[in-house]
Amino acid sequence: MRIPNIARAAVNLAGVRLRRAERHWRTAARLAGHLGRQASRQQERLARAPELARARVEQGRAAIERSRKRLVRFDDHVFEPYRIERQIKRALARQAAAPGPLIVGPWTSEVGYEALYWVPFLAWAADHFGVSRERMVALSRGGTGLWYNSIAGRYVEIFDLVEPAEFARQAAARRDRGDQKQMALSDFDRDLIRLASDRLGVRDAAVWHPGLMYRLFRAFWYGDRSLDFLLRHTTFGTVRDIQPPADLPLPAEYVAVKFYTGPAIPDTDANRAALFELVRRLAARLPVVMLDTAWSVDEHHDYAFEGIRNVTTLRPSLDPRTNLELQTRVIAGARQFAGTCGGLAWLAPLLGVETLAVYEDDRYLTAHLYAAKYAYRRTGGARFSTLNLKALRAVERFH
Amino acid sequence: MRRALARWRARTRRAGEQWRTWRQQWAVERDLERAIEGTAPILAGPWLSEVGYEVLYWVPFLRWVKAAYRIPDDRLVIMSRGGTGSWYRDLSPHYVEALDHVSPQELSARAASGALKQREISELDRRLVERASAAAARGGTMNVLHPSLMFRWFAPFWSGHETLGFVESHTRYARVQPPDLAAPLSLPPEYVAVKFYGARSLPDDPAVRAQLRTMVDGLSDRFPIVQLDTGLGLDDHADVRLDVRDRISSISGRLDARTNLAVQTRIIAGARMYVGTCGSLAWLAPMLGVPTVPVFTDAAFLHAHLHLARRVYGRIGAGAFSPIDLAGLVDAGLAIGRTDRVAAGRVP
Numbered sequence: 231m232r233i234p235n236i237a238r239a240a241v242n243l244a245g246v247r248l249r250r251a252e253r254h255w256r257t258a259a260r261l262a263g264h265l266g267r268q269a270s271r272q273q274e275r276l277a278r279a280p281e282l283a284r285a286r287v288e289q290g291r292a293a294i295e296r297s298r299k300r301l302v303r304f305d306d307h308v309f310e311p312y313r314i315e316r317q318i319k320r321a322l323a324r325q326a327a328a329p330g331p332l333i334v335g336p337w338t339s340e341v342g343y344e345a346l347y348w349v350p351f352l353a354w355a356a357d358h359f360g361v362s363r364e365r366m367v368a369l370s371r372g373g374t375g376l377w378y379n380s381i382a383g384r385y386v387e388i389f390d391l392v393e394p395a396e397f398a399r400q401a402a403a404r405r406d407r408g409d410q411k412q413m414a415l416s417d418f419d420r421d422l423i424r425l426a427s428d429r430l431g432v433r434d435a436a437v438w439h440p441g442l443m444y445r446l447f448r449a450f451w452y453g454d455r456s457l458d459f460l461l462r463h464t465t466f467g468t469v470r471d472i473q474p475p476a477d478l479p480l481p482a483e484y485v486a487v488k489f490y491t492g493p494a495i496p497d498t499d500a501n502r503a504a505l506f507e508l509v510r511r512l513a514a515r516l517p518v519v520m521l522d523t524a525w526s527v528d529e530h531h532d533y534a535f536e537g538i539r540n541v542t543t544l545r546p547s548l549d550p551r552t553n554l555e556l557q558t559r560v561i562a563g564a565r566q567f568a569g570t571c572g573g574l575a576w577l578a579p580l581l582g583v584e585t586l587a588v589y590e591d592d593r594y595l596t597a598h599l600y601a602a603k604y605a606y607r608r609t610g611g612a613r614f615s616t617l618n619l620k621a622l623r624a625v626e627r628f629h
Numbered sequence: 630m631r632r633a634l635a636r637w638r639a640r641t642r643r644a645g646e647q648w649r650t651w652r653q654q655w656a657v658e659r660d661l662e663r664a665i666e667g668t669a670p671i672l673a674g675p676w677l678s679e680v681g682y683e684v685l686y687w688v689p690f691l692r693w694v695k696a697a698y699r700i701p702d703d704r705l706v707i708m709s710r711g712g713t714g715s716w717y718r719d720l721s722p723h724y725v726e727a728l729d730h731v732s733p734q735e736l737s738a739r740a741a742s743g744a745l746k747q748r749e750i751s752e753l754d755r756r757l758v759e760r761a762s763a764a765a766a767r768g769g770t771m772n773v774l775h776p777s778l779m780f781r782w783f784a785p786f787w788s789g790h791e792t793l794g795f796v797e798s799h800t801r802y803a804r805v806q807p808p809d810l811a812a813p814l815s816l817p818p819e820y821v822a823v824k825f826y827g828a829r830s831l832p833d834d835p836a837v838r839a840q841l842r843t844m845v846d847g848l849s850d851r852f853p854i855v856q857l858d859t860g861l862g863l864d865d866h867a868d869v870r871l872d873v874r875d876r877i878s879s880i881s882g883r884l885d886a887r888t889n890l891a892v893q894t895r896i897i898a899g900a901r902m903y904v905g906t907c908g909s910l911a912w913l914a915p916m917l918g919v920p921t922v923p924v925f926t927d928a929a930f931l932h933a934h935l936h937l938a939r940r941v942y943g944r945i946g947a948g949a950f951s952p953i954d955l956a957g958l959v960d961a962g963l964a965i966g967r968t969d970r971v972a973a974g975r976v977p
Contacts, residue, residue: 285668292699299798307794360632453793453940457933461789462643508963515962566960586957592939600936603928604789615957620949621922624902626847 311449318446326359328436334378335369336388336422337440338401339412341554344370345577346602349377350464351443356381357465367435369426371397373555376472377577384430387551391425394550412440451597460601466609468580474563475556478547481517486564486583488521488557489533494571494589495619497531501590504619506535508588512568513540519564521557521574523548571595571616576602579611590619650785657782664774665698671772673720674708675727675757677736678747678776680890680909683709684916685934688716689800690779695720696801706771708761710736712891715808716913726887730760733886747776787933793940802941805916807898808891813883817853822900822919824857824893824910825869830925831906831955833869837926840955841869844904844924849876852901857893857910859884869906907931907952912938915947926956 275282325332334352337344356366368378368385375385388397400418409416419439427435446463449455474480489505491497512518520543522532535541548556557574558581561567567578571587576598578585589595599616606614665671673691676683695705705721707714714724728736731753739745739753747754754775762771782799785791825841827833845854853876858868860881870881884892893910894917897903903914907923912934914921925931935952942950 282668288699289666292697296697303798307792307798358632358636453797456786456792457789511963584960586960593943596936596939599939600932603932607929613956613960615954615960616952617957617963618951618953621951621953624920624922624949624951625844625904625953 307454311454314445314449318442321442322355322359322438325436325438326355326361330365330435331367331384331430331432332361332365332436332438333367333369333386333423333426334382334438335440336419336426337368337370337374337412338388338397338404338419338422339410339440341372341573342576342598343411343444344374345377345574345580346598346605347447347464348440348443349381350466350605351447352378352438353381353465353467354463355438367426367430369422371554372550373552374558376555376558377469379469380467386426386429388422389551391422391429411444413444414441415439450601453597457600457604461605461608464605466580466605466611468582468609468611469562470582472559472562472581475559478544478556478560480519480560480563483565484517484519484563485512485515485566485568486521486557486561486578487512487518487567488569488574489588490522490570490573491531491533492570492572493591493594495533496590497533500623501619502533504623505533505588506538508568508617509535509541510538513538516540516565517542519544519560521548521560521569523553568617571599579606579614580609582612584613584615586615586617588617588619592618646790650790653781653785657778661694661774661778662698664772664778665694665700667772668704669770669772670706670723671700671704671774672706672708672725672758672761673717673774674725674776675754675761676709676713676747676776677727677739677753677757678745678780681912681934682746682780683713684716684805684910684913685938686783686796686800687776687779688720688805689802690782691717691720691774692801692803693799694774706761708757710890711886712808712888713894715891715894716805718806719803725761725764727757728887729764730757746780748780749777750775789933793937796937797940800941802945803916804918804945804947805894805913807895807917810888810891810895812896812899813880813892814855814878816855816896816899819901820853820855820899821848821902821904822855822857822897822914823848824903824905825924826906826909827869828906828908829930830908830927832926836959837955838869840959841924845877848904852876853878855880855896855900857896857905859889859893903948907935915942915950916945918946918948920949921951923950923952924955925952926954928954 337348352366355361356363363381364383366378366382366384368375368382369388370378370385371388373387375382375387378385400416404410404412404416404418412419423435423437427433447455447460450457450460487509489495495501495505509518509520518538518541520535520541522534522543522545534543534545544556544560558577561574561578561583562581564583566584566586567575568586568588569575569578571589571592572595575585575587579602592599603614605611676687691705694700702721703723706723706725707717707721708725708727709717710727712726717724735753744751758771758773783791783796786793786796823845825831831837848854856870856877856879858870858879858881860868868881870879880892880896894913897910897914897919898917900919902920902922903911904922905911905914905924907925907928908931911921911923915938928935938950942948
């Protein structure tokens with residue numbers, strides 16, 4: 231029998247106890263450390279509590295402000311334009327559903343809006359609401375019937391109904407009332423519709439008034455509707471079958487030019503000088519045919535340039551009843567069109583004629599340039615380039 | 630009946646599209662709110678895409694975020710490249726230079742691979758965020774406001790499906806102050822800053838090059854020219870180098886990639902006029918109050934940007950912004966400058 235080694239057993243036992251105590255100590259230290267850290271975090275949190283609370287309050291306020299603005303924005307920029315769109319489409323549908331001829335017009339405002347928006351809008355609306363070409367009667371001025379050829383079977387000339395002087399007086403009165411853009415149906419518009427109806431021999435003809443288009447697209451011009459919206463409510467098409475006038479002695483190749491005063495090119499000495507130089511340089515390459523008229527039925531007046539070699543003017547051949555038709559035909563036969571950015575410059579690319587649209591101030595042009603450049607590219611219109619007189623003056627002594 | 634059915638279908642499709650657009654916008658807004666929640670510092674960037682998108686959209690977008698979410702100055706840390714801190718001066722005093730953490734070669738390679746627009750967070754972006762967090766030395770983590778949010782937010786506008794009003798209500802435009810540093814060459818008291826590079830809007834072909842040379846030659850008769858050709862090749866646009874004559878000086882070879890945009894900003898700010906390719910610094914120059922003549926031959930990819938720029942520059946009292954469509958001028962036989970030097974040929 232072996233005698234137990236008591237001393238060793240005691241040492242082992244003490245070792246076990248010591249290790250256990252050490253383990254307990256470590257656990258306790260860990261726990262204390264953990265509690266300490268938790269306490270310090272808590273302390274830190276408490277110390278930062280006012281700052282955090284302030285940040286939370288600030289963020290809450292900002293969120294409320296954002297929500298309020300979002301609601302206002304939704305109302306102004308989404309709901310309101312949508313409400314107007316519904317109203318307009320209902321009005322279009324109601325008139326389209328009426329029996330008999332449908333008068334589209336009377337168009338008494340600017341040429342540019344007619345070419346760039348009104349005619350493409352009518353092309354879309356006719357297709358969308360199923361109005362046949364035979365039913366549609368275009369009511370405009372200056373012999374623009376050929377612009378409506380593909381959508382309207384008949385055309386009534388406003389200058390067959392009223393004298394140009396009366397037309398100019400009424401247009402000026404409309405502008406004085408603050409209605410530059412035919413937003414609403416005026417008494418003069420009513421008179422024109424009545425006279426056109428009499429001429430057509432119809433009573434209570436249905437009407438699509440330009441105000442419908444102006445109200446629909448105003449949101450786009452102000453930036454509250456997308457380009458996609460505009461393109462969904464227009465059908466741009468090229469007009470390639472217009473013949474140049476046979477009875478005018480035009481050169482075989484020429485540049486058609488029309489510069490008029492307006493916000494895009496204000497009538498200043500510097501602009502006159504720059505345009506004179508521009509026409510002179512154009513005429514040095516090709517004969518220039520100026521499309522200037524001797525009268526005006528709106529607030530724009532044509533620039534006329536005398537004494538430049540190789541430049542002829544259509545002035546003697548133009549009369550108010552047919553001036554736009556003749557100008558359209560002359561542009562259609564031109565190798566290039568150069569003119570104020572606006573008016574006929576919006577039409578020329580759709581006639582297949584390369585266009586140089588000139589401006590000095592693009593403040594009122596941004597939305598139109600955006601829409602036009604996109605639309606021409608999609609439609610396969612001719613090249614539409616812009617020439618900024620300010621830029622030209624900046625990079626060279628151009629006058 | 631068929632028409633009514635077609636109309637109803639079109640309306641339903643449009644409503645679906647509109648709903649999808651709104652959902653995408655809400656998703657971006659949620660991501661944006663997540664990126665700025667709490668009180669941790671926010672890293673805005675890293676911006677590695679084109680200069681044009683940075684000045685015309687990213688910086689104004691950050692201004693809006695800061696104002697709309699009432700973020701204090703010291704929470705924002707900007708990360709960009711080329712020393713563009715001055716563009717963000719009104720946003721934050723904290724600027725981290727990306728080129729301190731990535732080599733110019735790596736950026737060039739990234740641009741060459743076609744991944745220029747930061748539509749998502751790349752590995753490189755993640756690496757830069759980590760480094761920026763360390764560099765900001767604030768301990769703890771940082772929230773990240775990545776440029777992809779902005780690209781997602783405004784993409785419908787660039788494609789014509791969202792309104793200009795949408796962009797205007799999510800941006801704040803302001804004049805930009807130039808950096809306070811010395812130019813690497815002695816600048817004349819009056820000069821024109823010129824920067825042309827090949828782009829889709831102004832292809833670098835012989836006819837265009839001849840036109841530009843003529844224009845710059847003509848300009849140099851009136852003013853000394855400082856040509857901002859960096860020679861660094863940090864993006865996918867190569868500089869168009871024009872013949873250097875007596876009155877034309879160049880900064881090529883005198884720039885450090887880390888500060889190249891700061892130096893160019895400084896030179897443009899002191900110029901009488903800026904003439905250059907429509908894009909990049911041409912969007913910045915008017916914000917520095919400098920009359921700007923951006924040049925292009927094809928505006929196909931510029932419509933939305935030009936539309937926005939024309940609207941906002943007038944509002945902030947920026948320098949005159951007068952674009953030149955070179956193609957139209959050439960078609961009309963109206964070469965600018967010394968017409969005797971214009972090469973025959975049609976601009977595309």
